[in-house]
Amino acid sequence: MSRFLRAVVTLWMVPAGMAAGQKPDSTKVAGHEQMQHEGMNHGTGANRMPPMPKGMKMPMIPGMEGVAPRMTPYLPGAGKDLATIPLAVPRKLLDLKDGDSLDLTAGFVRRTLKGKDLVMYGFNGQYPGPLIRVKQSATVTIRFRNQLDYPSAVHWHGIRLDNRFDGAPGVTQDAVPVGGEFIYRINFPDPGIYWYHPHVREDIQQDLGLYGNMLVESPDPNYYNPVNDEQVLMLDDILMDDEGILPYGAEVSNYSIMGRFGNVFLINGEPDYTLQVRKGDVVRFLLTNVANSRTLNLSIGPNPIKLVGADISRFEREELVESVVIAPAQRYVVEVKFDVPGTYAITNEVQALNNFLGEFQRSVDTLGTVTVGAAPTARDYGRQFKNLRAVAAVSAEVEPYRKHFDKAADKELLLTVNIQGMPLIVTAFMSVDTMYFPPQEWVDGMRDMNWVATSKEVRWIVRDVQTKKENMDIVWAFKRGDVIKVRMTNDALSVHPMSHPIHFHGQRLLIVARNGQAEENMAWRDTILLPVGQTVDLLIEATNPGKWMAHCHIAEHLEAGMMMVFSVAP
Amino acid sequence: MRFSVELVGRLCWLALVPLLVPLLVAGHRPDLYLISLKGTGPSSRLAGTARLTPARSPFGVATTRDGQFVFLVEVAVPQLPPPTAFGPNHTTYVAWIASAQLDRIERIGALTPGTLLRGRVAMPKFMVVITAEPNALGQKWTGPIVMRGTSPSSYLTNFSGHTMFNGGVPQ
Numbered sequence: 001m002s003r004f005l006r007a008v009v010t011l012w013m014v015p016a017g018m019a020a021g022q023k024p025d026s027t028k029v030a031g032h033e034q035m036q037h038e039g040m041n042h043g044t045g046a047n048r049m050p051p052m053p054k055g056m057k058m059p060m061i062p063g064m065e066g067v068a069p070r071m072t073p074y075l076p077g078a079g080k081d082l083a084t085i086p087l088a089v090p091r092k093l094l095d096l097k098d099g100d101s102l103d104l105t106a107g108f109v110r111r112t113l114k115g116k117d118l119v120m121y122g123f124n125g126q127y128p129g130p131l132i133r134v135k136q137s138a139t140v141t142i143r144f145r146n147q148l149d150y151p152s153a154v155h156w157h158g159i160r161l162d163n164r165f166d167g168a169p170g171v172t173q174d175a176v177p178v179g180g181e182f183i184y185r186i187n188f189p190d191p192g193i194y195w196y197h198p199h200v201r202e203d204i205q206q207d208l209g210l211y212g213n214m215l216v217e218s219p220d221p222n223y224y225n226p227v228n229d230e231q232v233l234m235l236d237d238i239l240m241d242d243e244g245i246l247p248y249g250a251e252v253s254n255y256s257i258m259g260r261f262g263n264v265f266l267i268n269g270e271p272d273y274t275l276q277v278r279k280g281d282v283v284r285f286l287l288t289n290v291a292n293s294r295t296l297n298l299s300i301g302p303n304p305i306k307l308v309g310a311d312i313s314r315f316e317r318e319e320l321v322e323s324v325v326i327a328p329a330q331r332y333v334v335e336v337k338f339d340v341p342g343t344y345a346i347t348n349e350v351q352a353l354n355n356f357l358g359e360f361q362r363s364v365d366t367l368g369t370v371t372v373g374a375a376p377t378a379r380d381y382g383r384q385f386k387n388l389r390a391v392a393a394v395s396a397e398v399e400p401y402r403k404h405f406d407k408a409a410d411k412e413l414l415l416t417v418n419i420q421g422m423p424l425i426v427t428a429f430m431s432v433d434t435m436y437f438p439p440q441e442w443v444d445g446m447r448d449m450n451w452v453a454t455s456k457e458v459r460w461i462v463r464d465v466q467t468k469k470e471n472m473d474i475v476w477a478f479k480r481g482d483v484i485k486v487r488m489t490n491d492a493l494s495v496h497p498m499s500h501p502i503h504f505h506g507q508r509l510l511i512v513a514r515n516g517q518a519e520e521n522m523a524w525r526d527t528i529l530l531p532v533g534q535t536v537d538l539l540i541e542a543t544n545p546g547k548w549m550a551h552c553h554i555a556e557h558l559e560a561g562m563m564m565v566f567s568v569a570p
Numbered sequence: 571m572r573f574s575v576e577l578v579g580r581l582c583w584l585a586l587v588p589l590l591v592p593l594l595v596a597g598h599r600p601d602l603y604l605i606s607l608k609g610t611g612p613s614s615r616l617a618g619t620a621r622l623t624p625a626r627s628p629f630g631v632a633t634t635r636d637g638q639f640v641f642l643v644e645v646a647v648p649q650l651p652p653p654t655a656f657g658p659n660h661t662t663y664v665a666w667i668a669s670a671q672l673d674r675i676e677r678i679g680a681l682t683p684g685t686l687l688r689g690r691v692a693m694p695k696f697m698v699v700i701t702a703e704p705n706a707l708g709q710k711w712t713g714p715i716v717m718r719g720t721s722p723s724s725y726l727t728n729f730s731g732h733t734m735f736n737g738g739v740p741q
Contacts (some may be wrong), residue, residue: 035665172583208668297633299635307628320634321629321637322633324629325629325633349637351636351639351694353726356728358728359726360723362637434600435599435600435725436722436723436724436725438639439631440631440633441622492599492602493599514624515623515628517623529631530630531624531630534630534653544711
């Protein structure tokens with residue numbers, strides 16, 4: 001029987017209880033045993049299916065038997081003798097002075113996560129890559145060596161550097177071949193927290209550990225508030241099952257609809273991050289989300305969080321927030337005050353969509369813990385924490401651009417998707433969940449359908465509304481000094497709308513309005529999160545000449561085409 | 571024989587379902603940020619809207635700490651009869667937010683036809699309900715439900731409630 005006919009027959013045989021609209025007994029649907037999703041398990045080995053998100057159970061979708069992604073499974077280092085691969089070590093802090101050089105080598109490392117010995121990637125054998133600390137305006141030279149099994153390059157995310165060192169193969173350089181090297185010269189014009197990662201098959205290389213932070217220090221000692229401790233945290237997730245890391249696609253990326261959501265949460269590459277503080281301590285966290293796809297809603301128990309900075313600058317006004325919503329590639333700087341002794345989980349708390357049951361489901365992931373000791377803080381910064389500063393320097397920097405806030409959009413982009421050639425049963429079932437899409441999908445609640453979707457079938461699109469050009473056919477041409485207003489809308493009517501973190505290389509930008517409402521508290525950014533069905537107006541300051549990329553920072557969306565270029569003439 | 575014909579016919583129809591469903595669904599997909607308010611019973615001709623706007627957030631996604639989306643609600647009903655039309659003791663209309671299970675009810679406020687009434691909601695699935703009331707101060711409604719609408723998130727139903735299991739016809 002053909003797969004299609006089998007699917008049709010299976011659908012026809014859906015139990016009467018379901019057709020009557022009652023909540024399905026998921027242990028009996030279509031004769032398959034309940035699985036979390038063992039019943040959906042398409043075998044073991046190379047092209048196996050991922051486990052369902054924690055706490056979510058779903059029976060096998062009728063007709064999905066035997067359906068698998070049409071790609072060659074790929075796990076870097078497969079077959080290598082683990083004993084020959086160096087054991088990765090935690091990252092080291094590297095203080096680089098103006099004019100200093102650094103050798104940065106991407107290579108294989110051995111890691112143990114959740115009791116599994118794994119072959120992963122690392123910069124200089126570390127997880128994450130070295131934490132590079134520099135002074136604002138410094139220039140450093142980095143000799144990158146590629147000792148992976150795949151071409152690579154390093155992108156210095158958020159740094160407004162010389163275009164030729166931006167690390168975007170196909171746009172600013174050729175990919176560095178296996179065994180090759182490339183010398184980057186990087187200057188750091190803006191203080192804050194930045195990160196570096198490959199711009200080749202990010203879905204694999206970044207996911208396997210190739211990422212690191214750059215902390216750029218301001219000469220102003222009061223740039224940030226005084227705190228008792230400072231923590232630079234890279235937030236990540238990785239997708240594993242009992243056999244290890246789930247395979248990637250060799251010739252195409254997989255998980256191309258929603259991106260690869262991991263199920264093991266990592267802070268600085270570790271699943272069990274811990275921090276000890278004293279009662280009354282204020283801790284500054286410099287957060288970077290390096291996950292392929294997951295946007296996090298972070299909090300640390302009931303402890304108050306003060307939002308201080310975003311990607312490229314501080315906010316005009318500090319404000320207290322309930323939690324921190326941070327999308328892939330974004331950075332936020334927050335301060336947290338710990339007044340009550342105890343142990344607090346660092347959690348990602350969301351309302352997950354259970355597409356099968358049609359319910360929102362509370363989902364809490366623990367990324368680490370903070371233990372607050374009974375001993376009082378050595379120095380009380382409570383008064384400074386309570387004070388929500390207005391940062392005049394940021395407002396002053398924004399001020400010259402205010403006259404552009406209300407002008408008509410110079411450019412308009414629509415974010416959408418086209419899916420073709422997926423197995424018929426998947427296409428049909430995707431329509432089942434198309435009546436409602438939340439502004440932000442926190443989990444991958446349609447694992448089976450996402451799993452089979454590769455970049456062969458899924459084309460994520462950024463479309464220029466005026467010219468109708470799409471993705472890399474778009475070439476915007478600006479000149480230095482231009483201030484461009486871009487209106488971006490996230491198409492709610494596509495076959496599978498999703499929120500997108502859109503990153504512009506090489507420039508900084510302001511969000512001036514969301515859904516027609518003026519933004520109240522400005523900060524310079526390089527990556528903005530655009531929820532489903534919403535519109536954002538950006539002001540891009542074209543100050544940095546060169547040809548640059550703009551793209552969705554969900555790694556699988558990037559691999560599925562969601563990128564464009566723009567140039568800034570000198 | 572008749573059974574065989576019915577079987578073949580049913581199979582043919584089902585064979586078309588996967589092709590038709592996406593088209594049908596796309597055509598019927600609700601606005602994700604607009605609730606259509608419809609009159610009930612004797613007031614069935616009444617119509618209005620409750621528009622959802624994401625609440626302000628520095629992150630672009632307004633949520634509570636437990637991940638509930640936070641929306642501003644703007645209720646607009648152009649025309650309503652005098653509240654006394656629904657009972658002699660009714661002096662005002664009141665708009666409410668109610669959870670899908672009715673275990674949480676929050677008053678938005680007194681509603682005047684032709685003006686916007688603004689509120690805030692952070693519930694996964696909810697209804698906007700307009701009732702006729704003796705006054706606008708109650709914590710729960712007491713009068714008749716005059717209008718109601720369900721949040722776009724209410725379209726999230728279990729698979730059995732979807733088009734796939736309904737001959738391709740959206741609910």
